[in-house]
Amino acid sequence: MHRTVLELLRNNAEHAAEFQSRFDGVQDSQHPDAVTVCCSDSRVLQDHIWGNDEPGRLFTCGNIGNRVVQRTDSGEAVSGDVLYPIEHAGTDTVVVVGHTGCGAVTAxxxxxxEGSSEPAGIDHCLDLLRPHIGAGLESLPPDVDGAEAVNRLVEYNVDRQVEFLVESDEVPPGVDVVGVVYDFQDVYPGRRGEVHVINVGGETGVEELRNEHPGIESRIDRLWEY
Known part of the structure; x- marks a missing residue:
């Protein structure tokens, strides 16, 4: 067996020894406090970025581009991955987590x-992002380079995913929806690995958000107010 799998199994044995008693209260049901929609980039450690080691606390969804949209025969709908804990587990908070240097946004x-070619499976995922990111291209400042453009579009994509959730009839009005960007490339002020709040329930203005949420004003920031 490949050494990577052997290493994973050894690490899992340590995990099982540490966690065996932590499943006592969640073996038969779950009621996660939040559902997080993260990019599946290997640098985004979905539970660790929140310091979470409690089974049942977070319902984590991962895909390239932190998408909340899926296509059905009747049109676009909220992804079942996101909707499931809201519908069946009483979850009332959704956090959409973009990240700096996102490969899906870059592609x-x-x-x-420029036009590019991707395998069919990847192209399908990008096709779900194109209409939500494409509209932002026209608003980009003319003097930004490629990396700067991508990081602004990361924010734009998070905004569009939040917007889709807020406007969807499938998501109950009492569900809080927050958009954030995880930075490990020194793009935002602060430390590597910090999460920056950019959108709360569709509000994207930094000044407005800081006034509405003074307890976290230092964590509210944007690269781009378009």
Whole structure:
């Protein structure tokens, strides 16, 4: 067996020894406090970025581009991954987590600006992002380079995913929806690995958000107010 799998199994044995008693209260049901929609990038440690080691606390969804949209025969709908804990586990908070240097946003940006080719499965995922990111291209400042454009479009994509949730009839009005960006590339002020709040329930203005949420004003920031 490949050494990587052997190493994973050894690490899992340590995990099982540490966690065996932590499942006592969640073996038969779950009631997570939040559902997080993260990019599946290997650098985004979905539970660790929140310091979470409690089974049942977070319902984590991962896909390239932190998408909340899926296509059905009747059109676009909220992804079942996101909707499941809301419908069946009483979860009332959704956090959409983008990240700096997102590969899916980069690939979508390059496809829209230069044209590119991807395998069918990847292209399907990018096709779900194109309409939500494409509209942002026209608003980009003319003097930004490729990396700066991508990081602004990361925010734009998070905004569009939040918007889709807020406007969907499938998501009950009492569910809080928050959009954030995880930074490990020194793009935002602060430390590597910090999460920056950019959108709360559709509000994206930094000043407005800081006034509404003074307890976290230092964590509210944006690269781009378009």
């Amino acid at each position: 979508t940006y390059e496809d829209l600006t």
